[in-house]
């Protein structure tokens with residue numbers, strides 16, 4: 001656990017280590033980030049997702065969803081997204097701005113093959129997610145590869161706030177090759 005950060009690179013690497021942990025550790029806060037999109041009517045839309053992949057060097061993340069979900073409709077109109085994670089034990093807030101890409105079909109076979117059979121039913125709900133239904137269980141969950149969608153999240157900015165002995169905040173941007181700058185917290 002870090003009590004304070006005095007080095008920009010160290011803080012950036014530390015945050016990435018915590019984020020990457022979310023892929024393998026179901027108890028990590030990074031397992032379930034909040035994913036923000038721009039709603040069709042211009043209002044923000046936030047929801048919990050499972051983090052499936054994270055790569056510091058490429059500065060990207062991946063989450064999986066149903067291609068018929070509302071968020072995909074939103075992303076087709078506006079690919080700008082946000083990711084938020086709070087690591088209470090490490091006292092670190094991660095705020096990410098990114099540009100998303102929707103991937104379906106032959107390009108996501110590799111990811112689909114790694115989805116356990118029991119989880120594949122998350123992709124194919126009938127009627128489609130968000131449809132009004134008459135009773136709580138008036139839906140079916142067949143597993144449909146055609147409905148499986150990978151959202152690739154290409155990061156543009158990472159804003160870190162650490163509530164250490166003293167508070168520190170730093171902004172890292174792709175356009176400055178992630179070298180970072182300190183911000184007043």
Ligand SMILES: Cc1cc2nc3c(=O)[nH]c(=O)nc-3n(C[C@H](O)[C@H](O)[C@H](O)COP(=O)(O)O)c2cc1C
Pocket residue numbers: 032045047048049050051063064065066069070071072129130
């Ligand atoms: C713990 C948890 C994990 C979730 N993981 C995902 C996920 O990985 N992908 C996903 O599309 N929805 C996931 N959901 C459901 C979303 O939060 C959301 O309700 C759903 O995707 C519909 O969102 P939309 O209407 O904005 O598309 C998860 C919900 C919870 C509570």
